[in-house]
Amino acid sequence: MPELPEVETVRRALEPVLTGRRLVRVEIADSRLVRPLEPLQVAAELEGERVAAVERRGKYLIVRFESARSLLIHLRMTGSLRHAPAGTLADDPHRRAVVRLDDGSDVAYRDVRRFGTWLVLEPGELAPYLAMRLGPEPLGPLTAARLAARFARRRAPIKAVLLDQRTLAGVGNIYADEALWYAGVHPLRPAAGLDGEEAARVHRSVRRVLRAGIERQGASLRDYVQLDGAGGTMQDEFRAYGREGEPCDRCGAPIEKIRIAGRGTWYCPHCQPSPG
């Protein structure tokens, strides 16, 4: 499940591959990828474009073209990208799109569960599209005080608030649980109920786990792989996520699992004291 560190890892690998390259042929094999537009129409729009830059905002990959158009890619749950010389990637029933570059290589998009999306935006459309969906970048110039101010307006559980992309862009289920474990904050605590010290710990912990995730080139559980097909190693560092019944690395108490906002949530009942 690609979150900010996984998407950033892909972006860093994709940048030297795509920048300056022209898209000479685009095949979109799954109409759901570009719905409600037609695959042939979207492919035709992309063919001939030359890449100016590869950026990331939250969990979105942004391919900027010299034409000032952009392609917005969201991997959602099971999307992944691969890069290889043309024709060398093995047949894959889950391949949803392939882009042929003018250097004779292919970038292929795979997505088992078909939640991912590709969206072509015209000049001027990108900024407002992202602005209405995303809050600040957690690794940008966001201060603890500004994050605390966002928490103060929300009565929902801190876990749900961290997953809300308008509060903070790029945190998903894994890194939310990891950050709250490091912060020592129970995931059900109402966000507005955190004091300044606790909010500062969440701020610091979110940045810590995201940076660690990037250093480890992401967490590979099921489908996420890097551009060359290799996995990341952040899953070896998990303190809470997916560790139900295992001893907490800090105090030894068994990690517990609950559901918040429809998502599995793991935490230490001793280090992260219950709100009730």
Added chain:
DNA sequence: CTTTTTCCCTGGACGC
């Protein structure tokens, strides 16, 4: 306005 729930989608794990 905020918050919660439902839906999309497939494959793997599990019980019988």
Added chain:
DNA sequence: TGCGTCCAGGGAAAAA
């Protein structure tokens, strides 16, 4: 072996 059921979850949309 082969079913039926549950689970994984990001974000849009609907419901509360």
